[in-house]
Amino acid sequence: MKKLLLAGVTIAMMATPAIAQTYKFAVVPKAMNNPFFDVARDGCLKRAKELGNVECIYKGPIEHEPATQAQIIQDFITQKVDGLAISVADVASMTKSIEAATAAGIPVITFDADAPGSKRIAYIGTNNKDFGLALGKQLLQLRPEGGKYAMVSGGPGAKNLAERVDGVREALKGSKWVEVQGSPTFCNDDSTLAVQQMSDLRTATPDLAAIVPVGGWPMFAPEGFKAFVNKNKKDIDSGKLTLVVADTLKMQLELLRDGYSNALTGQRPFEMGEKSMDTLLAIKKGQKVPEVIYTGLDLVTKDNVAQLLK
Structure with a gap:
């Protein structure tokens, strides 16, 4: 609270609250016709809504096409999104795309499928x-x-x-x-x-x-x-x-x-989507994040399938 002295009268002035920084994070799957990635998308959207100052943009090739994935990432670089989470369809082409994004000042993480020799900051997903x-x-x-x-x-x-x-x-x-x-x-x-x-x-x-x-x-x-x-x-x-x-x-x-x-x-694709938002936000805030974040496995047979379906 600030005080302003005007004509001998002290007036209390409330400080204007700072507007929270908002971020646009793009999640790029290998293929949008793969329902596995629909679950990762749902986790991303849920977490972005909870965070409030994050928008999850989900877009990838309709089918498994590494060249199309590379073009989509280039489009996101042009749009200057605040961060990228990529499921790497082809390590060689994505390594180049990740380098281009990094050169443009856009932090990149991978999820589900990694490119460990690239300039990505972290990998989220399965061992x-x-x-x-x-x-x-x-x-x-x-x-x-x-x-x-x-x-x-x-x-x-x-x-x-x-x-x-x-x-x-x-x-x-x-x-x-x-x-x-x-x-x-x-x-x-x-x-x-x-x-x-x-x-x-x-x-x-x-x-x-x-x-x-x-x-x-x-x-x-x-x-x-x-x-x-x-x-x-x-x-x-x-x-x-x-x-x-x-x-x-x-x-x-x-x-x-x-x-x-x-x-x-x-695997746990929903968690991959959630943790992608958390990790990109932490990076934007200047926080150090683990290079590898494993989300775990579930072993299912007829003996425990009913439990997982619940």
């Missing part, structure tokens, strides 16, 4: 090597007797997916599981293609004993996934074919509950 290890260990627990297995992956340039593939292989090393030739396939985050690749793998190797998608893509096309399972239901019910799938979106939990997979290993 992807541990993720792959967990998938492999789930398969070992379900089928210790082993057999032939194959993996389905997304984009060949995505470091996070390569780490998951390595983790599955490491978990199964020394066991009786043998990876078939042509594994992993790459669906480029296309759900319909992921289901087709599962069918192709089964056709190419009739005695294939397990399929491990390292992302939830085939289940993101639930009707196609159901059709694949129904076609192979006799082998799945008898234990000749085991399906261990990554991610735990609601539709996936429902499919597991209804007997359409054997196990799921889940």
Whole structure:
């Protein structure tokens, strides 16, 4: 409070409250047709609303297209957003985009998929090597007797997916599981293609004993996934074919509950969206943030799926 002396009269004047700085943070997924990123978007929007002085702008390629993702980031640089959170579709191209944003004074963090050699300030998401290890260990627990297995992956340039593939292989090393030739396939985050690749793998190797998608893509096309399972239901019910799938979106939990997979290993995309807003805001305030923020995993089978659905 300030006091003003006017004609012998003291007048109390209230100080004008400072207007809070507002920020526009852009969240750029690999692909907007992937429901996994819808959950990250929801976390981002929720947290931005709670913070009050933050706007979450969600935009990425419709499909998995690294060149389009790079162009979208360039557009955000031109618009001079206050911060970027990127799920890296291709490490090489995104490293250049992150460098361009940093040169323009825009702080960049990554979520879900990282580019650790870039100028990004922090990564938020899953420890992807541990993720792959967990998938492999789930398969070992379900089928210790082993057999032939194959993996389905997304984009060949995505470091996070390569780490998951390595983790599955490491978990199964020394066991009786043998990876078939042509594994992993790459669906480029296309759900319909992921289901087709599962069918192709089964056709190419009739005695294939397990399929491990390292992302939830085939289940993101639930009707196609159901059709694949129904076609192979006799082998799945008898234990000749085991399906261990990554991610735990609601539709996936429902499919597991209804007997359409054997196990799921889940990430926490909602938290990734929330923590992206918190981290970018901390950076703008000049605060030091951890370089790596892991959001954890959830292991789900028929025994605990009802609990997660609650």
